[in-house]
Amino acid sequence: KAGVTQTPRYLIKTRGQQVTLSCSPISGHRSVSWYQQTPGQGLQFLFEYFSETQRNKGNFPGRFSGRQFSNSRSEMNVSTLELGDSALYLCASSYRGDNYGYTFGSGTRLTVV
Amino acid sequence: AQTVTQSQPEMSVQEAETVTLSCTYDTSESNYYLFWYKQPPSRQMILVIRQEAYKQQNATENRFSVNFQKAAKSFSLKISDSQLGDTAMYFCAFMKRVASGTYKYIFGTGTRLKVLA
Numbered sequence: 001k002a003g004v005t006q007t008p009r010y011l012i013k014t015r016g017q018q019v020t021l022s023c024s025p026i027s028g029h030r031s032v033s034w035y036q037q038t039p040g041q042g043l044q045f046l047f048e049y050f051s052e053t054q055r056n057k058g059n060f061p062g063r064f065s066g067r068q069f070s071n072s073r074s075e076m077n078v079s080t081l082e083l084g085d086s087a088l089y090l091c092a093s094s095y096r097g098d099n100y101g102y103t104f105g106s107g108t109r110l111t112v113v
Numbered sequence: 114a115q116t117v118t119q120s121q122p123e124m125s126v127q128e129a130e131t132v133t134l135s136c137t138y139d140t141s142e143s144n145y146y147l148f149w150y151k152q153p154p155s156r157q158m159i160l161v162i163r164q165e166a167y168k169q170q171n172a173t174e175n176r177f178s179v180n181f182q183k184a185a186k187s188f189s190l191k192i193s194d195s196q197l198g199d200t201a202m203y204f205c206a207f208m209k210r211v212a213s214g215t216y217k218y219i220f221g222t223g224t225r226l227k228v229l230a
Contacts, residue, residue: 042223043204099208100163
């Protein structure tokens with residue numbers, strides 16, 4: 001059974017640009033959550049999607065957005081990148097966002113220069 | 114608001130020995146779930162162990178066990194017979210239901226564990 005796949009693994013962008021990250025959940029999982037991980041702030045929740053609908057959102061500015069497709073794959077987009085957006089972005093999937101714990105991907109390391 | 118505190122930023126242990134990682138949390142909820150995740154250098158977060166707050170029995174998974182003290186709001190992880198492959202960052206996490214059909218995770222800041230040969 002394939003795990004959670006995140007692409008790309010590494011990304012370098014310039015301030016002001018936008019970026020799109022992709023996450024393919026485990027087959028059959030319908031819930032996808034995104035987290036930002038930085039040394040200073042730890043893991044911060046961005047948003048969760050279930051059946052193509054955003055049903056939970058963290059405290060991030062509107063520059064951070066996401067979507068989920070009918071095959072449960074999810075993308076997150078960050079517009080007008082800032083240096084502070086440099087982080088590891090982790091995607092996690094579960095069957096329905098239940099309490100059994102999530103399966104995480106290996107993340108996308110985004111560096112903004 | 115819920116908080117999760119891991120007071121040990123870094124720890125080390127000799128191979129084959131036992132180590133305990135601490136975690137405390139603050140909540141007014143009575144029904145919730147607690148987790149320990151491991152993040153090795155490969156970056157992928159791996160679920161180590163899960164505890165349901167309404168269960169008094171401590172969860173165990175092979176060499177990993179927890180000491181869950183609900184009244185004290187403490188949830189420590191014990192790793193027995195430590196192996197080099199246990200070297201990783203360990204995160205304690207609290208989860209509660211926030212609305213119908215969805216849950217919210219709050220993570221601690223992590224403890225970096227190094228197993229020494």
